[in-house]
Structure formats: C-alpha cells, structure tokens
Amino acid sequence: MSGRTLWTGFLVALAGLALLPFGVGGYVLGLMTLAYYYGVFAMAWDLLFGFAGEVNFGPSFLTGLGAYAAGLLNHYAGWPIPACVAAGAAAAVVGGVALAVPALRLSGPYFGLITLVAVLLLQNALVLNAGFTGGEIGLDLPDVLSADESTNYWIALAFMGLSGAILFGLSRSAVGLILQASGQDAVEASALGYNVTKHKLAAFCISALFSGLAGAMLVFYLGTASVGTVVDIAVGVQVIIAAVLGGRRTILGAAIGAIFLIVAGELLRPLGQLSTFVVSAFALAVILFFPGGFLGILSSRGGAR
C-alpha cells in the first residue's frame, strides 16, 4: 500500500469516527474513548519495535510514569491539567532515557528484559507507597478533562489522530528510513555512517513522549489513576498484542489493533471469563497465520505498489 492510500484511509476513518457521537450512546463513546488512548500506546510501541527493532516488554512503564506524574501533581500540587499532562510526558521521557541509555548498550534479549523488570519495579513502588499514591485502589483526581461524553470522545479522537499523523509521518520520513535500517542490521547501518545508538535512543524518547502524554490524558479522562489501568503488566501485554495484531511496522495498524481488542473484549463480555480466552486465541491465530497483521493482510490483497 502506498503512503498516499494510507493517508487517505486514515483521514477518511478519522472523519467517519468524528461523527460517531451523533449516532451512538454514551456507553459506546466511553468505550471508544478508552480505545483511542490505548491506540496511542500501541502506535508509540510500534515505532520502537517495528522500526528500531527493539522489543519493549514494558510499555506500561512509560504510560505509568506519565499517568502518575500527572496525577500526583494534580492531586497534591493542584497544577492545571495542561501543565500536569506536559509534566507527565516529560517524566516519561526522562524515566525512559534513564532506562534506555544503559539498556541499549546491551544486545540481544536484555533490552526487553530490562524494560520488563522496570514495570515490576514501578508497580511495586506505587503499591508499597499506597498512602501517597493511592496504591491499588487508585488516586482520585480533582480535575477531569470534561464531564461531557462527546467532548471527551472528540478530545481522545483528536489526540489519537494527531499522534498517529506525527508518528506515521515520522516513520515514512528520512529519519524513519535510517531507524528501520538500524533496527534491521545495525552493523550495516553503522557502516553506512549512521550512529545507530543515537537513532534508537531518539526513537525511544519519541515513543516515551507519546506513551507519557497518552497515559496522562487517560487519567484525566478517567478521573483516577490506578495501577490496573496504566501500569500493570497485563496492560503492557494488551498494548503489544494490539500493535502486532494491527500490523508491525505500520504505526496506523497498531491503533486499529487496539480499537479491535477493546471493542472485541466488550462485545464478548457476556461470555464472562471466556471472552479473554476467545480474544487471545483469535490474536494468536492472526499472529501465527498472518504475521503482517490486519494491515499486512490488506496490503498483500492490494498487491505491492
């Protein structure tokens, strides 16, 4: 699929989704709002995995940092929402860099393992200091983005649209090309004169920035910051499955995957415990038989450009 086709499809889809509040009720809107934030998590993750070739097993470390930095500042210091969100994004980038600089020195599976351990550390730190952070029950926030469901929905959609445009544009740019080369064959990329570590670190920062932003926005939508929604390992696993399901190296596919996972989970809720099983089995089947994910299937149908 060419870049132009994808851009057109992306804009048409956004325009269509923007009309949703005129046709459906608050319940569906709430669900989609949540899905859009997860979509940004997944797109940010795909930039790192699909392009830089680094598997971040702890995407919720970054979202959690953003969410809790923003939440705590709002709860204790009473900062306004925009300042809290900006601080959350900054916290994710700083925390992410502190983690990535030593981790990127290691080759092989160690980067992934370090990110995995980081999530556990963050989760435990939050739970152990429950008196300060609200622990597993959650931290109540005095401010929320909006009380109106439609407004919340449009904010989330606009945020996802903007993030998607920036991340997708980046992935198709000259920098994206270098990043992809670095991820695929670091020796050859450096023999072509590219500082592979620099490019991977930049990708990690960008990934952290959007994860932190999305995490911070999410808690102001929910009105509460809790370990279960933004930090837990299971959240990270959902993000990874969403990105792979939607299509590795496509950025936009990751958002589609996230929306699919959340909507499918809800549609199958009558199945009870079984719903998670069904969704997971479906995801497994897609990954096994169509490793290109949803967008991969579409582009192979459409043929090479």
Next chain:
Amino acid sequence: MSALLEVSGLTKRFGGLVAVKDIGFSIAAGEILGLIGPNGSGKSTVMKLIMGIERPNAGSVRIDGVDVAGWPTHRIARQGVGLVFQHSRPLHRQTVLENITLALLPDSLFRLAAGSHVAARAREIAARVGLEGVMHRRPSTLPFADLRRLELAKAVARNPKVVLVDEPFAGLTAGEVASFSELIASFRAEGHAVLLVDHNVKSVAALVDRVLAMYLGEYVAEGSAEEVMRNETVRRVYLGGKIELAARPEPTDTGRPPLLDVAGASVLYGKAQALEDVSLHVREGEFVSVVGLNGAGKTTLFNAISGLVPHAGEIRFAGESLRGRSAAQIARGGIVQCPESRELFGGMSVQDNLELGGQHQPAPVRERQLAWLYELFPILKARARQASRTLSGGEQQMLAIARALMMQPRLLILDEPTLGLAPVILEQLSKAMELLRQTTDITVLLGEQNVTFALPHADRVYVLEHARIVWEGTPTRFEAEMGTGYL
C-alpha cells in the same frame, strides 16, 4: 601519490587465538589491492578492523592520514570508508531506489525529508550500477546479482575514499563477474582506494594491482598477482608441498552399479547457484577426492548427498534413489558425513564421543570397533579420558573421523579435514588416512582444498570450481594437467 589507506602493525586477539598478527599494507588513490587467504586466515577480520566492526588490540589504520583505529563504525564510515557486504540485507518494504536513498541521507535526527537532489542522485547511481530497470521493485523480487548491485550502489552513494569489498564475485555467473569487475574498476578510475577480500588469487587476479596473501593471521607474501601465485609459501599453503601418489586402478570389472552415483545434481541457496549439474560416482572400496577452493561447492555437494539440502538431479546409493529420504534415513543407510566443523561434544571425553558414535551397535561389535580405532589413532587411546574440547585441532579432527568410523559407514564422507590445521598435524592425519586405506576396504569421498592432502590417497580426483565439475581424472594426470592452473 600518498596512500589513502595505510594499515600498520594491525593485531587482533580473540581470547588466546591471534586472528590477525602485525599486518600492514597501504593502498594509494586509484589502486586496487587484493587481500587473499584460505578460510580462517584472518582476512575478513582485517576488513572488520578497518571498518571498526571489531576493535584492534594494536596497530593503526590511517584514512587519508587520520588514524581511526578503535573508532566506532559510523565515525569511520563518515571519515570515508565504505564496505560492500557479501550478504546483503536490504530493507524489504522499501523499493530499490529507497534503499539507495538510505545511503545518501545525513546522520541527522531532524532532517525529515530528503532533498530533491538526493532523489536525482539515487536514480543516477541506480543507472550506473545497472539497476535502472528495477528501481521501483522490492529487493525480495530481485535476482541474486541485482542484490549485489544494490550493495555496490550503496557504496557508490557514500562516495568513500576507501572501498572495502568482501568476496566480490561469490555466487555470480561469468557474465556477471565481468560487469562487476567493470564497476569495481570504475572505483579505481575515480581515484578511490579499493580493497578486495577473497579466498584465492585467481578470481581477483585480472582486477587487482597488487595482492597480499595471509595465512593463519600472518603476512605471507605481497606483490603482483603473478608473483604471489608463484610464491613458494603461497603454493605450500594452498597446494601443499611435494606430492606422492598411490592411485589404484578403478575397478570396472564388477558390472555392479557404483556405490554412489550422483547425476546432474544442482542446488540453489536462495538465488545463488551453489551447485550446478554435478555428476560423479564412487565405486565400492574406492577413495575419491573432490578438490576445489573455498566456496566452490564441496560442502554443498556433500550436504546434498546426505539429504541436508534440497537438490535437483538424481543421487543413487547402492543402486537405490535417495530422493524422498530424510537425512536420518540416509545416515542409517550407510552414508556417514564427517563435517568440516567436526561437531564434537566438547564436554564429553574422547571415549564417550566414540561410544556415542557406536550407540546403535551391539556391545561386542562396539568394543571391537573401538579397539580397532585406538590402533588406527593411538593418540586417541592416550587421550581417551580427556574432554574432547581440550584436544588440539588435529586430534579433534582424528576424533571426528574415528567417531564417524564407529558408525561402520559403507561410504565415509570427509569434508575438509585439514581446515585450519598446521602442516605438521597434516602429516599425522595423512599417515592415518594411508593406514586406513591400506588396512581396510573402506569407501571414502574426500573434499579438500589442500591438494597435497587430497591426492596421495586418492584413486580418482574431481575438480569443483564455481559450483561445477571442471575436471576429472587420476592424480597423476591432475599433476600434469591441473597443477599450475589450480590456484
């Protein structure tokens, strides 16, 4: 003219192994130097040290006067060194043109769009290397030679002062070799310094101005291609010393089909032709040698016989076709291959390794085999309780052969047993082979680069070159007909 690349005292150790020892040379602008040596000679390591992929332990690498030894790879590349990799890994989702564009971009995080001059330059380069017809295709749809062109294009794009080319002609047909030679010669015409790394002098002789030969990490000879080919030490490294022959006439009276009969075997690795229409046969009790330089296709041939790689053509063993049989079935059928990598169990003792080889046999037979092998290789008996990883290279090779013999093969395939062995060890191994041939009626198919080792035991010889059999005959005729042209 001053040298663009000047290497001196370059040394690299991997643990206790000295892979490169005090190597020095220089290449002027507009000059091509061939760096040659058999497998394990350290020539590829020299290339990696220049590019900064490995860090040298000692020595200097000067690019146009600047010492870059120990710098990270990307800085060395920016200083003006380009490497044409042997195995290309292009970006598969991007077109050929985008892959070339990649090599033209600045190392910047903030230049999101490449300028229009970059696109124009990429097209120009594609045309120069002969990719103009496939610019908009994905690399995965290209034939092998075009993938190599793409690697060359990336080197052209960087416009480096020094171009390193790793095995420029591996896997290419004669016609493709000619057009690649022209492209590499054009680097010289433009005033680049070019280093070609290859196994043998012959393939690069027409192109290079000078040749430097290495063996076991050390300098052997330097000079024109002809001088190096005539050099005594080089000839000994590749061909060995004086050859004594002991061929037996081929038994033709039997009327039975040969034990092994290969007819028209071909193997493709991806898009590279590794074996092309090869036919040969081995009769019961014969010792047949296949000689050829590294990369000629010997291992591929043996792997095809052992059922390890898919192949076209027909391979028959003891009158029956091997098609459709698994590698395990073929091995149980009596074809035992002793691979060049030896594949010993390093932590196990010599005796354990041997007993494992005879695992499927009844205990009395196993013990008889073991006793016989200890007689054949007395050194193994002395080392029976030692862990096999503590053996020397030559002893390990003897153990690998002995383990293969434990399986009582009807056909023993030996793949380059002399690989990386010092000359004195070769003699011991050679004596054991002679004893084996004289005291048993074993059937052997031997693959060798070292002619001195391959010829004395052989009844018949095949020469494999660029995936094809180019000569067959007796060892006596080999000396007369091929002796000078082999290198």
